Amino acid sequence: MNNRDHRANDEEIIQSVLKGNVDDFEGLVRRYQAHVLNMVKRHVPQRDVEETAQEAFIRAYRSLPNYRGKGRGFKAWLSAVTIRTCYDYWRKSYRSKEVPVSTLTDDHKRWMEKVIAEESAQGMLEKAAFDEARMVLDWGLNHLSAEDRMVLELVHFEELSGREAANLLGWTTANVKVRAFRARRKLEKIFQEIIEEQL
Numbered sequence: 571m572n573n574r575d576h577r578a579n580d581e582e583i584i585q586s587v588l589k590g591n592v593d594d595f596e597g598l599v600r601r602y603q604a605h606v607l608n609m610v611k612r613h614v615p616q617r618d619v620e621e622t623a624q625e626a627f628i629r630a631y632r633s634l635p636n637y638r639g640k641g642r643g644f645k646a647w648l649s650a651v652t653i654r655t656c657y658d659y660w661r662k663s664y665r666s667k668e669v670p671v672s673t674l675t676d677d678h679k680r681w682m683e684k685v686i687a688e689e690s691a692q693g694m695l696e697k698a699a700f701d702e703a704r705m706v707l708d709w710g711l712n713h714l715s716a717e718d719r720m721v722l723e724l725v726h727f728e729e730l731s732g733r734e735a736a737n738l739l740g741w742t743t744a745n746v747k748v749r750a751f752r753a754r755r756k757l758e759k760i761f762q763e764i765i766e767e768q769l
Contacts, residue, residue, distance in 0.1 A: 580639070580644035581644070583598055584644065587631075599627055606626050606652050607623050609653065610622045610623045612728065613660075613723060623652075625659075626648075626655040630651045646737070650738045650740065656720065657717070657720045658716075660716035661716035711723075711757070714753060721735060721746055721750050722753045724739070725746065725750045726750070726754075
C-alpha cells in the first residue's frame with residue numbers, strides 16, 4: 571500500500587496495518603505528523619516536543635487494535651492519544667521536579683503582585699498570551715498536578731469546551747468542569763502565597 575498511501579483513507583490504512591502490513595502505519599504518521607507536533611508544542615517544553623510526539627505515535631500504533639473508527643474518526647482518536655501522552659509527560663516530570671521561587675526574576679514577581687492585587691487567577695489566565703505572563707504562569711502550573719495542568723491548558727489556553735476537553739482526556743464533562751474550577755483556585759492560592767512571602 572505504500573505507493574498509494576496518499577490516496578488511501580485512514581480506515582483503509584488501519585485495516586492494512588491490522589492485517590499485518592505494519593509498514594503502512596508510516597502513511598498515517600506522515601499524514602498526521604504536523605497535527606501531532608502542533609498539539610504537543612502547546613503542552614510540553616520545546617526540548618521534549620519531538621520525543622513526546624514520537625511517543626504519541628508509538629502509543630497510537632500499539633493501541634490500534636482497540637481503535638473503533640465509527641463516529642469521531644482517526645484524527646480525533648489520535649488527538650486524544652496525543653493529549654494523554656502529554657498528560658503522562660507531566661505526570662512523570664512532576665515526580666522528580668522541584669521548582670524554586672528563585673527561578674522567577676524580580677520583574678516576574680512584580681508582575682505577579684500586580685495581577686494578584688488587581689484580579690483573580692482568571693485574569694492571569696487571560697493575560698497568558700504575553701511572554702512574561704506565560705513564564706510566570708508556567709512556573710505556577712509546574713506546582714499543580716499533571717491533571718490540573720492539562721485541564722487548565724485545554725479549557726483556558728486552547729478554549730476547548732468541557733465536552734471537547736473531556737473527549738481528549740477520557741474524563742466526564744462534569745469532571746473537567748470541577749477540575750478546571752478547583753485548579754484555577756489552586757493556582758490563585760499558589761500565587762497569593764508567593765506574594766505574601768515577598769511582603
